[in-house]
Amino acid sequence: MRPETLKRYAGSVPRYTSYPTAPHFSDKIGAAEYGLWLAALPSAARLSLYLHIPYCDQLCWYCGCNTKATQQYEPVSNYVEHLVKEIELIGDAIGGKRIADHIHFGGGSPSILRPEHIRILGEKLRGVADFSEYAEFAVEVDPRTTAEDRIAAFAAAGVNRVSVGVQDFAPQVQMAINRMQSFEKTQSVIDGFRRHGVKSVNIDLVYGLPYQTRDSVEQTIEQVLKLEPDRVALFGYAHLPERLPHQRLIPEDHLPDAMDRFAQANRAANTLANAGYVRVGLDHFARPGDRLAGGEVRRNFQGYTTDDAGILIGFGASAIGRLPQGYVQNAVATGEYQRRIAAGELATQRGHAMSKDDDVRSLAIERLMCGLHFPERELLERFGESASDVVEEARLLLDSETDGLICADPDGDGFRVTEKGRLFVRSIASVFDSYLGAAKVRHSAGV
Numbered sequence: 001m002r003p004e005t006l007k008r009y010a011g012s013v014p015r016y017t018s019y020p021t022a023p024h025f026s027d028k029i030g031a032a033e034y035g036l037w038l039a040a041l042p043s044a045a046r047l048s049l050y051l052h053i054p055y056c057d058q059l060c061w062y063c064g065c066n067t068k069a070t071q072q073y074e075p076v077s078n079y080v081e082h083l084v085k086e087i088e089l090i091g092d093a094i095g096g097k098r099i100a101d102h103i104h105f106g107g108g109s110p111s112i113l114r115p116e117h118i119r120i121l122g123e124k125l126r127g128v129a130d131f132s133e134y135a136e137f138a139v140e141v142d143p144r145t146t147a148e149d150r151i152a153a154f155a156a157a158g159v160n161r162v163s164v165g166v167q168d169f170a171p172q173v174q175m176a177i178n179r180m181q182s183f184e185k186t187q188s189v190i191d192g193f194r195r196h197g198v199k200s201v202n203i204d205l206v207y208g209l210p211y212q213t214r215d216s217v218e219q220t221i222e223q224v225l226k227l228e229p230d231r232v233a234l235f236g237y238a239h240l241p242e243r244l245p246h247q248r249l250i251p252e253d254h255l256p257d258a259m260d261r262f263a264q265a266n267r268a269a270n271t272l273a274n275a276g277y278v279r280v281g282l283d284h285f286a287r288p289g290d291r292l293a294g295g296e297v298r299r300n301f302q303g304y305t306t307d308d309a310g311i312l313i314g315f316g317a318s319a320i321g322r323l324p325q326g327y328v329q330n331a332v333a334t335g336e337y338q339r340r341i342a343a344g345e346l347a348t349q350r351g352h353a354m355s356k357d358d359d360v361r362s363l364a365i366e367r368l369m370c371g372l373h374f375p376e377r378e379l380l381e382r383f384g385e386s387a388s389d390v391v392e393e394a395r396l397l398l399d400s401e402t403d404g405l406i407c408a409d410p411d412g413d414g415f416r417v418t419e420k421g422r423l424f425v426r427s428i429a430s431v432f433d434s435y436l437g438a439a440k441v442r443h444s445a446g447v
């Protein structure tokens with residue numbers, strides 16, 4: 001890849017964990033609309049449940065998640081009380097139990113929860129939906145502070161997949177991001193989950209952090225391989241200090257440039273591929289036997305998933321939900337979220353009702369992000385005339401100069417992103433984003 005080509009495609013673009021992306025949600029959709037959407041859920045609807053815990057023991061300077069550090073447990077305890085109330089409110093609004101195929105506790109660090117709160121939240125969710133026999137119940141943990149009693153409580157609540165934050169094992173990098181984490185502690189937490197029967201393990205890594213080099217990223221991956229994760233998520237560091245003040249503590253002078261980021265991502269991908277991992281979409285890797293490596297992959301707010309429930313119910317501050325009619329997002333600030341729940345209201349602050357055009361573009365972007373394919377036939381079959389604009393845009397793109405990042409599909413069904421284009425798939429997807437540029441929104445680097 002030539003530097004000038006890289007520059008052309010490495011501009012800031014969304015991560016496309018949804019379309020439209022969250023910054024384009026508006027207050028036209030609020031609690032009243034969400035209440036109606038929930039009441040209209042078909043009785044056979046299969047659900048995916050997401051519960052957000054916006055607390056950590058300590059703040060990492062690079063963090064882009066909605067969270068805050070707390071030394072006391074009281075705010076967490078108070079928050080859990082509101083979560084319980086919200087689960088009851090939503091259960092009432094749905095009016096009848098459904099089935100859940102996916103449950104995810106994310107954050108922040110859900111591992112901060114005390115065992116009794118893990119148990120209560122699990123039980124409350126089971127009051128809204130029965131967990132199916134094959135349900136995937138995942139939890140994100142910060143291994144630096146995950147105690148044995150938390151591991152036991154998650155396992156007892158039915159968790160069967162754990163996602164462990166690592167980012168990087170090099171001490172100089174860890175110091176610069178305010179996250180000192182030993183290999184031994186990480187290993188003991190993973191071993192603990194496995195001992196308690198939680199067999200599926202994901203590890204999160206980040207490239208593009210201060211002081212990282214191609215060699216140091218490779219060394220971290222060599223260490224990670226010793227932990228034998230089933231999945232690895234490899235994120236490019238999103239540096240947005242204007243929006244996230246704590247990121248101003250990141251030593252910018254030592255951040256790798258676009259060419260280094262690109263080289264780090266490639267080195268990491270090759271190291272994982274040589275170890276037998278299958279690359280999934282933009283930034284996930286899975287062992288050949290893992291569901292993510294085999295089945296149909298979807299994209300949601302947690303990244304790549306096998307979750308095909310279609311209906312996502314979010315609980316907690318900033319949580320996003322997806323229903324057939326559109327998206328909803330809870331109040332982001334915990335204070336506002338708790339105020340609304342305490343008043344007996346749904347905490348929806350913003351959302352988006354999907355138009356036909358949104359549905360077409362949403363599917364096109366999801367297929368590109370997951371399977372690196374623009375599925376012309378599927379779009380025309382599912383949406384008919386409504387897909388014609390998008391299909392025309394794809395044909396125009398294929399006819400233009402794209403530096404070998406895309407090629408015609410061999411069966412004449414739209415186009416495919418080439419291996420060279422994989423790292424730029426967000427930029428390619430952004431061609432079909434009709435909201436991009438509509439508002440002044442800062443996104444992260446394209447690579």
Ligand SMILES: C[S@@+](CC[C@H](N)C(=O)[O-])C[C@H]1O[C@@H](n2cnc3c(N)ncnc32)[C@H](O)[C@@H]1O
Nearest residue numbers: 062063064107108140141142165204235237238
């Ligand atoms: C909720 S955290 C994972 C669980 C736990 N809090 C931890 O850090 O160990 C989600 C993940 O998002 C990724 N992440 C956070 N901030 C990021 C940023 N600014 N750019 C890219 N990835 C980021 C990290 O890989 C992190 O592990």
Ligand code: SF4
Nearest residue numbers: 056059060063065108
């Ligand atoms: S990366 Fe994880 S542990 Fe660190 S501040 Fe963000 S959510 Fe908390």
